[in-house]
Amino acid sequence: MFQHTALRYTALILLAVGAFTQAVTAGYFGLEILTEILLLAMLVLALDMVAGFGGMVSLCHGALMGVGAYAYAILTTKAGIAPPVALGGAIAITGAAAWVIGAIGARSHGIYFIMATLAFGQMAYSYVFEAPFFGGDDGMGGIPRIDLSLLGIDLNDSRSFALFCLVLLGATYGAAVLILRSGLGRSLTGVMHNEQRMRALGLTVWRVKADVFGLSGMIAGFAGALSAQHVMYISPGLLGWTVSGEALVVVILGGLGTLVGPMIGAAAFVILKHEVSNVTSYWHLVVGVLLIAVVMSRANGIFGWIEARWGARLERRLSDLTRKTDAEEITTDA
Amino acid sequence: MLETRNLDKSFGAVHVTRNVSLKLERGERRVILGPNGAGKTTLFNLLVGELTPNSGSVLLAGEDVTALPVAKRARRGLSRSYQKNTLFDGLTVEENLGLAAAIHTGAGTRLWGDSLATPEVREIVAEVAEQVRLMPYLHAKVSEVSYGVRRQFEVGVALATRPLVLLMDEPTSGVGPEMAKGFHDLLNDLPRDLTLLIIEHDMDLAFDVADTITVLNYGEVVFDGLPEEARGSTLLKEIYLGSWEDA
Ligand SMILES: Nc1ncnc2c1ncn2[C@@H]1O[C@H](COP(=O)(O)OP(=O)(O)OP(=O)(O)O)[C@@H](O)[C@H]1O
Ligand SMILES: [Mg+2]
Numbered sequence: 037m038f039q040h041t042a043l044r045y046t047a048l049i050l051l052a053v054g055a056f057t058q059a060v061t062a063g064y065f066g067l068e069i070l071t072e073i074l075l076l077a078m079l080v081l082a083l084d085m086v087a088g089f090g091g092m093v094s095l096c097h098g099a100l101m102g103v104g105a106y107a108y109a110i111l112t113t114k115a116g117i118a119p120p121v122a123l124g125g126a127i128a129i130t131g132a133a134a135w136v137i138g139a140i141g142a143r144s145h146g147i148y149f150i151m152a153t154l155a156f157g158q159m160a161y162s163y164v165f166e167a168p169f170f171g172g173d174d175g176m177g178g179i180p181r182i183d184l185s186l187l188g189i190d191l192n193d194s195r196s197f198a199l200f201c202l203v204l205l206g207a208t209y210g211a212a213v214l215i216l217r218s219g220l221g222r223s224l225t226g227v228m229h230n231e232q233r234m235r236a237l238g239l240t241v242w243r244v245k246a247d248v249f250g251l252s253g254m255i256a257g258f259a260g261a262l263s264a265q266h267v268m269y270i271s272p273g274l275l276g277w278t279v280s281g282e283a284l285v286v287v288i289l290g291g292l293g294t295l296v297g298p299m300i301g302a303a304a305f306v307i308l309k310h311e312v313s314n315v316t317s318y319w320h321l322v323v324g325v326l327l328i329a330v331v332m333s334r335a336n337g338i339f340g341w342i343e344a345r346w347g348a349r350l351e352r353r354l355s356d357l358t359r360k361t362d363a364e365e366i367t368t369d370a
Numbered sequence: 371m372l373e374t375r376n377l378d379k380s381f382g383a384v385h386v387t388r389n390v391s392l393k394l395e396r397g398e399r400r401v402i403l404g405p406n407g408a409g410k411t412t413l414f415n416l417l418v419g420e421l422t423p424n425s426g427s428v429l430l431a432g433e434d435v436t437a438l439p440v441a442k443r444a445r446r447g448l449s450r451s452y453q454k455n456t457l458f459d460g461l462t463v464e465e466n467l468g469l470a471a472a473i474h475t476g477a478g479t480r481l482w483g484d485s486l487a488t489p490e491v492r493e494i495v496a497e498v499a500e501q502v503r504l505m506p507y508l509h510a511k512v513s514e515v516s517y518g519v520r521r522q523f524e525v526g527v528a529l530a531t532r533p534l535v536l537l538m539d540e541p542t543s544g545v546g547p548e549m550a551k552g553f554h555d556l557l558n559d560l561p562r563d564l565t566l567l568i569i570e571h572d573m574d575l576a577f578d579v580a581d582t583i584t585v586l587n588y589g590e591v592v593f594d595g596l597p598e599e600a601r602g603s604t605l606l607k608e609i610y611l612g613s614w615e616d617a
Contacts, residue, residue: 037461037465215481218482219477219485222465222478222484222485223472223479223485233456233527236440236441236450237444237470237528238449238473241441
């Protein structure tokens with residue numbers, strides 16, 4: 037069940053401050069990397085919601101992100117729909133697609149669920165790849181960014197766009213927390229702990245799974261539509277299973293079921309990718325070694341490791357502090 | 371309130387439930403006795419829909435529910451506890467009860483608002499905690515409370531859906547005689563209009579709570595009657611002295 041702890045708040049604040057500083061100070065290349073991190077963070081947030089809190093390990097979240105990107109691209113460039121409306125449309129379309137995948141996959145578990153989602157993702161990929169309407173292999177270009185000039189913001193400027201994504205990531209995080217703390221989210225966690233029991237208590241389990249998977253899909257679609265605006269060009273590769281696989285690696289690397297962890301994982305992953313690929317083209321190897329180290333350490337990812345080491349200590353410090361202030365108040369009262 | 375008609379179930383060549391017909395009136399407290407492997411748990415699984423019978427039917431409040439899935443039967447007021455604890459480990463006692471109560475109130479599938487914070491859910495959690503004497507443990511994690519308390523709690527979770535009929539599968543299995551006695555006091559304090567079907571191994575404890583007694587042996591109902599009659603029954607003694615003693 038999702039809970040905010042002192043450590044999680046601390047990590048969130050540090051992340052926000054770090055990202056904001058970067059957004060304000062970085063040059064063009066730094067801003068591109070930051071935006072890449074922010075959008076990946078949004079995707080892994082969506083994935084952690086279902087994998088970490090519902091046990092639904094999905095290998096189609098990359099494809100869902102791609103669906104969001106393509107939906108946005110088609111609605112804006114081919115249907116001529118205004119970008120803000122198209123953004124909403126892309127989110128709705130991806131959410132609906134995810135809901136159907138969740139409803140169909142709800143009856144399978146573990147490896148079978150993973151395979152089902154992989155199959156759905158690959159179906160979407162090959163369809164987009166083959167269909168001329170989607171530009172096939174060549175992809176689609178000329179995708180417009182949302183126009184915020186009314187507010188005096190030019191999103192074609194990479195600094196403004198990075199800040200825009202940062203704000204939206206914050207809002208998405210808030211939405212994810214609200215979903216996980218809602219009745220629906222809590223029931224999903226109950227299902228992850230003991231599906232049979234939840235059913236025996238009267239819960240329509242598949243509906244809960246499908247609903248949360250749909251909501252998670254909306255977030256993935258949101259990330260996709262933003263990423264289409266970011267690069268302004270999309271290709272079928274976006275829907276390929278490697279994107280889904282990377283997202284899963286990031287979630288595990290960061291800390292499954294913590295929300296904050298996967299966002300840290302996203303930052304670590306993208307930075308590592310760029311830093312290491314400067315030195316050697318074998319950067320996947322380095323990520324692989326790191327992943328093995330994290331899995332072997334049996335900690336729940338980077339953030340899980342931090343929580344196990346410092347979580348309790350920080351909590352104790354804070355409760356000592358509050359007790360001290362309470363005591364002071366009492367003495368002043370007397 | 372709860373009725374079965376000629377229920378039959380086989381696993382391959384093993385005939386586990388044989389032509390079982392039972393009828394529980396509203397508020398009736400019936401204890402099911404029977405040696406290990408008699409098919410008691412299987413009967414529960416058939417009643418709640420976790421297993422489908424080969425033939426026969428299950429009626430809840432006069433309606434045939436044989437074709438209804440588990441969750442729908444539960445929402446019509448049929449709740450069960452399990453022989454082995456099936457709690458949500460890692461969550462607190464309060465959260466466990468809250469999850470169950472929220473399914474009953476409908477808050478458990480709502481996107482807006484924290485289900486555990488709704489007044490209806492809080493009220494049910496407080497009431498159930500009182501009923502199964504879990505008040506002191508509300509904020510403890512399941513993993514932190516003793517086995518005996520967990521058995522009590524297993525029933526509490528089933529009660530939190532405010533059922534009309536509650537099935538309990540050996541609620542006192544594995545706890546000491548003292549605790550078992552306390553448990554039966556607790557059962558006697560439950561509302562009288564709640565229909566109870568209890569699987570129990572210990573005969574004396576069974577007589578403590580039962581209005582009526584059913585004895586299963588090799589999947590068959592071999593006795594159906596009042597506790598006084600059961601006490602004198604030679605058939606029952608035979609089963610007892612046979613496979614029962616080593617149970
Ligand atoms: N899913 C199954 N597949 C095959 N055989 C089963 C299955 N479930 C139960 N059985 C068999 O059916 C018989 C009755 O089992 P059941 O669990 O109903 O007995 P019980 O009366 O609850 O026993 P106990 O007192 O040990 O709990 C046993 O022989 C058991 O091995
Ligand atoms: Mg049994």
